Amino acid sequence: MSIMMPAADQAVLARRAEIAAALRAIVPGEGVIDSAAEMLAYESDGLTAYRQPPMVVVLPDTTEQVSKVLKYCQGQGIKVVPRGSGTSLSGGALPLADGVLLLGLGKFKRIREIDFDNRVVVTEPGVTNLAISQAVAHAGFYYAPDPSSQIACSIGGNVAENSGGVHCLKYGMTTNNVLGCEIVLMSGEILRIGGKSAENAGYDLMGIITGSEGLLGVITEITVRILQKPETARALMVGFAEVEAAGECVARIIGAGIIPGGMEMMDKPAIHAAEAFVHAGYPLDVEALLIIELDGPQVEVDELIKRVEAIAQGCGSTSCQISTSEAERNLFWAGRKAAFPAVGRISPDYLCMDGTIPRGALPKALARIRDLSEKYGLGVANVFHAGDGNLHPLILYDANKPGEIEKAEAFGADILRCCVELGGVLTGEHGVGIEKRDLMPDMFTEIDLNQQQRLKCAFDAEGLLNPGKVFPTLHRCAELGRVHVHAGKLAFPDIPRF
Known part of the structure; x- marks a missing residue:
């Protein structure tokens, strides 16, 4: 007996x-996946609370193939979701129900050129962040x-989300x-934007593309700046009896004109989780821990260590350990960089938030997060880039308990509103994706959002790239006034007047 399919x-x-x-006519071999079982690997990204299988997955490995795939999809009106390593924490690479094609760039994993003369x-885009530093380490260089997640996240995804990291305080985000x-x-x-030179004529299109979350185009090659490793790098691990005291220490260090290579903070739940995981x-007897790295010429580092230690003591630090070897410095950082997986051992699930505040507002933000934790009855572990005010509260919940995921999301939304x-x-650094999409009006006016969507229309007039992300309501380009990018330039006569 056969069963009729609807x-x-x-x-x-x-x-x-x-x-x-x-x-398959464009990407032969195993480059196209249309089996429902095989596509399960692509149904979510790092924001695992949401899942949506794509209709088809295509895995090109040349720029020409990407070009032909996108041209075909535009002609057919097919929506496309670009994807790197899938480590996005905002749902940026999540296939949506009306985004039928997922375009994976995992095969783009070659380093095409290392140019030490120009330091690039x-x-x-599929090369991992850490692999770039490993490729140039023999010559004393690194990518800042x-x-x-640098062991897994791709450089293309870093550009899409404008990722940071523990050393972004001194050396900048991806965009820098x-x-x-x-x-x-x-x-x-196919457009080529920028190059090996630090300065380029015309509009700052690199500044537009970096952090554009796959809404404007698909990146197939990236030129990054590499830096020479500093002569000396040492880290201080400073404990405090109160989180507010640690926050005050951060403000005083920056206020003194000291810019550490990295300055990170963890609260007690995060400290205990990381220590149990990494040792x-x-x-373990402190409420907050600062990891502060100072780098440069040895004489400068030695002097800065004395100054930072004195500032920490003035803020009431209860402990201070200074690294005496490269291995010890790396161990200090190992716990911080493993904090996210470490917290996964103490809670069945957690929601990793990402918001930024002025450094001076840190004590108020932490106090508000504490109050919200009590309000929602959910634990939270705080791990964040203290130097630039980038918070990463990890909201602890159990998805198997009815209503907890909804409470966690409401808790997270209130944290982000607090940041604004x-x-x-x-x-x-995590991007907007779908996670923060509906909070955009809390930060931007309707005029702001319409202007941003005009830029989207300039690159993707039909709105086919990464649908459902960033904008709570996507207007048709005709409603906004269409601008079109061709050969890397805006068609000036078509720019609408406001």
Whole structure:
């Protein structure tokens, strides 16, 4: 006895087969996945609370293939979700129900050029963040932005989200370390923007593309700046009896004109979780821990250590340990960089938030997070880039308990609203994605959002790239006034007047 499939399901399968066949003509071999079982690996990114399988997955490995795939999709009106390593924590790489094609860039994993004379690396987007530093380490160089997930996250994803890391305080975010890129528009047009030079004429299109979350085009090549390793780098591990005292210490260090290579803070739940996981030697009798790295010429580092230690004592520090070897310095950082997986051992689930506040507002933000934790009845572990005010509260919950995920999301939304109220922003490095999409009006006016969408229209007039992300309501380009990018330039006569 045969079971008749509903006509709607038959239509979906027929459409999938049609798309897959067309894509296989562009990306032969195993580059197209249309089996429901095999596509399960792509149904979510690091924001695992949400899942949506794509209709088809395509895995090109050349820029030309990406161009042909996008051109085909534009002609067919097919929406496309670009994806790197899938470590996004805001749902940025989540396939949506009306985004039928997931375009994975995992095969773009070659470093194309290492140019020590110009201190740059030209890389494909699927290369991991850490692999760039490893490729140039033999010559005493490294790539500065270092997200905690650097062993897995791709450089293309870093550009899409403008990622930071523990050393972004002194050396900048991704946007400060990317000089150029090759980007494919939805039309299939291939643009080269920027290059090896630190300065380029015309509009700052690199500044627009970095942090654009896959809404403007698909990046297929990136030119990044590499730095020479400092002569000396040492870290201090400073404990405090109160979180507010640690926050005051951060403000005083920056106020004294000292810019550490990195300055991170963890509260007691995060400290205990990280120490049990890594055994980094963290003090367990403190409420807050600062890890402060100072780098440069040895004589300068020695002097700065004395000054920072004195500032910490003035803020009431209860302990201070200074690294005496490279291995010990790396161990201090190992616990911090493993904090996210470490917290996963103390809670069945957690929601990692990402917001930024002015440094001076840190005590108020932490007090508000404590109050919200009591309000929602959910624990929280705080891990954050203290130097630049980028908070990463980890909200602890159990998805198997009815209503807890909803409480965690409401808790997280209130934290982000608090960040905006204190003069900060909704995201520091994880992006907006779907997680913060509906909070955008809390930060931007309707005029602001419409202006941002005009920029989206300039690159992707049909709104086919990464649908459902960033904007709570996406207007048609015709409603906003269309601008079009061609050959890397705005068609000046078409720019609407406001």
